[in-house]
Structure formats: C-alpha cells, structure tokens
Amino acid sequence: MSFSVAVIGAGTIGRSFAWLFARSGYSVQVFDPRGDLAEVVAGLQADVSADAAAHNMLASELGSISLAESVEAAVADASFVQESGPEDPQAKPKLFAQIAAAAPLDAVFATSSSTIPASLIAHHLPAEAAARVIVGHPFNPPHLMPLVEVVPAPATGPDTVERALEFYRSCGREPVALNREVRGFVGNRLQNALMKEAISLVANGVISAPDLDAVMKNSLGLRWSAVGQFEAMHLGGGDAGIRGFMHHIGASFAKIGDLPLDLSDAGMAEVYSQVEEAYGETPSRAGAEARDRIQRSVLEVRGQGGAHSEECSAAVQADQGSGQTVAW
Ligand SMILES: NC(=O)c1ccc[n+]([C@@H]2O[C@H](COP(=O)([O-])OP(=O)(O)OC[C@H]3O[C@@H](n4cnc5c(N)ncnc54)[C@H](O)[C@@H]3O)[C@@H](O)[C@H]2O)c1
Structure with missing residues (x-):
C-alpha cells in the first residue's frame, strides 16, 4: 500500500500543504466542510498534474489529491495527518479526538497550529495516541517556505519526532525540531x-x-x-x-x-x-506575487529551488494576499 497522507482543513495552509504533498509523490486525501471543496480539490489536482507535466515528471513520481467526505474517511488509511483547521483551542482537541479514533494505530498526527501546543491538543487522548501528536508548524506558504517547526509535547514519542522530520524532508522541507514547547514556538x-x-x-x-x-x-x-x-x-x-x-x-x-x-x-x-x-x-495580489517571486529567486540562489519552490497553482494561491486570511 502506498504512503497516504490526510490534510484536514483546506484553507490557506491546507491547500498549500496538499499541493506540496501530492507534488512530493504522496496520495493525499483532503477534508474540509467548505461547500466548494470539490472545486478546490479538482483545481489542486489539475495544478499538480499540469506542473508535473511541465517538469517532465514520470507518472510514478506523481501523487494525487482526492476529496474525502469526512474527517474519518480522510484519515482511514493515512500514515501521516496534517491538520490545518481553524486556530481554535476548543475545536482542535475535538478534531484530534475524531482523527485519532479513525486513523491507523501507527499514524502520525501533526497540527499546523501557530500557537496551540500539542500538549493541549492531545490532553484528552489516550497516552498511546497522544504519543503520536506533534506540531508541524509551517511558514506561509508551506509549498514555498522550507521551514517546518516540529514541536513535541512532553507526551510525544521520540519516534514521532523522527517520523515527522523524515516526512517533511521527503517533501523537500527543512524541518527543525524544538527541544520543548514554548508559546509562539521560535x-x-x-x-x-x-x-x-x-x-x-x-x-x-x-x-x-x-x-x-x-x-x-x-x-x-x-x-x-x-x-x-x-x-x-x-x-x-x-x-x-x-x-x-x-x-x-x-x-x-x-x-x-x-x-x-x-x-x-x-x-x-x-x-x-x-x-x-x-x-x-487592501493588500494587493501583485504585492503577494512579488514577495513569492523574490523569495523563489532567493531559494534558487541558495540551491533550495527545484520543484517545490516552483510557482504553483491558482488553486493553491487562491487566498494568498487576498486579505481574507492572516498570513505570517
Ligand atoms: N495563515 C498562516 O499564515 C498560517 C501560518 C502557519 C500556520 N497556520 C496555522 O494553520 C492552520 C490553518 O490556518 P489557515 O490560515 O489555513 O486558516 P483558514 O481559515 O484559511 O483555513 C481553515 C480551514 O479549516 C476549515 N475547517 C473548519 N472546520 C473544520 C473541520 N471541522 N474539519 C476540517 N476543516 C475545517 C475551514 O473551512 C477552512 O477552510 C491554523 O491552525 C493556523 O494557526 C497559519
């Protein structure tokens, strides 16, 4: 069975991660209660395919993005879950309880949260599931920014840290593990x-x-x-x-x-x-595009360019710089 990834939440961060994971060869299941999810997923899949064709990638190197009808369906076969739902300290623990109940017993559960520590998200979970919860905090947009801050809670198992680092590296990221939780991370x-x-x-x-x-x-x-x-x-x-x-x-x-x-x-x-x-x-789209273009050029010069820093889809970037979301 191929390594499967679930992306829970298809807003600014979830869409960018879904694109990155599929572009890195993974089979990605996306769930979000938003009414236009089918359109979002179709747009992302089309962009991944077009980008791969433009780079002469073999079909075997390419992942896929599919729509899941529920959190449970998205995580059912997932080895790695990247949660990117709303930044709500009440909602995240409930969402993780749902994820942990439906996912395989060895899946890693990462949250994109910018401020909510894994210990708070996992505090109601059984110890065995809490050991697999970790923060995987990206900088926006994660398909472009190499950094992912990997932040374990005291209950997180060391192998969860290693597996998260390995997974993000396999997507061309440069993850850094913090030694302990601190508000705001680094x-x-x-x-x-x-x-x-x-x-x-x-x-x-x-x-x-x-x-x-x-x-x-x-x-x-x-x-x-x-x-x-x-x-x-x-x-x-x-x-x-x-x-x-x-x-x-x-x-x-x-x-x-x-x-x-x-x-x-x-x-x-x-x-x-x-x-x-x-x-x-209102922040201009041109401003966001100029920011991304310059950042991509810097990555190229630093030798961190390649597929994962390419200009990607309208579907991924739909909210970037539109003023609809908070991007930092
Ligand atoms: N935007 C940034 O710059 C940034 C940077 C780093 C980390 N983050 C973190 O990433 C996470 C997502 O942020 P965002 O900016 O993408 O937010 P967003 O508001 O753009 O997207 C959140 C998405 O979650 C969906 N959602 C709501 N309830 C859900 C549920 N029960 N299950 C699944 N999806 C649900 C919403 O429909 C929405 O599409 C947050 O935890 C945030 O702290 C954001």
Whole structure:
C-alpha cells in the first residue's frame, strides 16, 4: 500500500500543504466542510498534474489529491495527518479526538497550529495516541517556505519526532525540531520581537512605516536570507567571532532601551494609516506575487529551488494576499 497522507482543513495552509504533498509523490486525501471543496480539490489536482507535466515528471513520481467526505474517511488509511483547521483551542482537541479514533494505530498526527501546543491538543487522548501528536508548524506558504517547526509535547514519542522530520524532508522541507514547547514556538517569537520594535519606532515618530520596511529589506532582510542571527554575529566579530562581536558591540547594544509600545487600535492608529497609505487599504495580489517571486529567486540562489519552490497553482494561491486570511 502506498504512503497516504490526510490534510484536514483546506484553507490557506491546507491547500498549500496538499499541493506540496501530492507534488512530493504522496496520495493525499483532503477534508474540509467548505461547500466548494470539490472545486478546490479538482483545481489542486489539475495544478499538480499540469506542473508535473511541465517538469517532465514520470507518472510514478506523481501523487494525487482526492476529496474525502469526512474527517474519518480522510484519515482511514493515512500514515501521516496534517491538520490545518481553524486556530481554535476548543475545536482542535475535538478534531484530534475524531482523527485519532479513525486513523491507523501507527499514524502520525501533526497540527499546523501557530500557537496551540500539542500538549493541549492531545490532553484528552489516550497516552498511546497522544504519543503520536506533534506540531508541524509551517511558514506561509508551506509549498514555498522550507521551514517546518516540529514541536513535541512532553507526551510525544521520540519516534514521532523522527517520523515527522523524515516526512517533511521527503517533501523537500527543512524541518527543525524544538527541544520543548514554548508559546509562539521560535520563528514567531523572533518575528514578534521585531514586530514590536518596528511598531514602536513608527508609533513614536522615529521613522515612517515604508522607510522602516526599506531599512529591513536593504540590510537585515538581505543578510538574514544568507545567514542566521548567530552566524552573522560570529562572522561580524573579527577573528574572535561571536566573542569579539559581544566585546566590541555588546555593551552598547545592552544600553538600547525600549520605546513606549501600545498595541491597541488606538496605539496602532498612526501605523495603520501609514501602512495603508503606502501599500493600499487592501493588500494587493501583485504585492503577494512579488514577495513569492523574490523569495523563489532567493531559494534558487541558495540551491533550495527545484520543484517545490516552483510557482504553483491558482488553486493553491487562491487566498494568498487576498486579505481574507492572516498570513505570517
Ligand atoms: N495563515 C498562516 O499564515 C498560517 C501560518 C502557519 C500556520 N497556520 C496555522 O494553520 C492552520 C490553518 O490556518 P489557515 O490560515 O489555513 O486558516 P483558514 O481559515 O484559511 O483555513 C481553515 C480551514 O479549516 C476549515 N475547517 C473548519 N472546520 C473544520 C473541520 N471541522 N474539519 C476540517 N476543516 C475545517 C475551514 O473551512 C477552512 O477552510 C491554523 O491552525 C493556523 O494557526 C497559519
């Protein structure tokens, strides 16, 4: 029997994952209660086939995407389940109880959740099923972004971590396992720290919103597409590496204090108005396309291009940058 994958939830993330998994050769069953699921699945399957034909893939290398009538039908034969339903701490544990009751006894149950830990999702499950629950948190869109944060709960079995890492690698991703649960995981904690600083700089009148974006794109963003935080410090500290960096710059960086920060709508009013004036009130599709095109080019240069970073379907991208979803 071929390795089968279930995708539960076909919104922004679920559609992108379904495309990626099928493009990686898996047989994918998709369930979502949305009324247009048949249309969504047909669009995804057509896009996978067209993309494979454009890359001269053999039929045997190609997976498939099928519609499932229920959660139970989707997971019945699944070796790996990627749940991408709504970010609702009440709904996810119920959904996982349904998944665990109907899936094979050795299936791995991953959630795309950005904030809900596996321990909360699995807390009502029998220990044997809880050991197979894990967070597999992507960055949007997962068919393009290599990172998947694999976050085990204390009850998650070590082999579940290994199997999740292996599965995502088989789809061309670069998963990273966290040692333990922490709110926001790692990527969003880093993003959160930067987001708060950016907002306070604009709200306190230090710089305009588009100029702050120019600072990011023309310095840190460029550097961070090549090296990570610690590698950058090590390379920037002379022969003494990170120690040299800290001895030269660390003390003055430590004196940089926080500016006032107010994340309420009232506190954000100036930031909102500057961003909407610079980029339009509704995020543009052209903006999302430019973002993806540049990111794909960076992946190519880094040698992480190939099939999984290709421009894909209208069906996958239907909600990207439309303003209908929150993308981070
Ligand atoms: N959007 C992002 O940038 C992003 C990034 C990383 C992780 N995530 C996480 O991915 C998950 C999905 O986010 P999204 O942005 O795709 O949301 P979304 O609102 O676009 O999609 C959610 C989908 O779940 C479906 N759904 C509702 N009830 C369901 C049920 N009982 N069973 C199956 N499907 C059901 C909805 O019909 C909808 O299509 C969330 O947990 C979110 O935290 C989102």
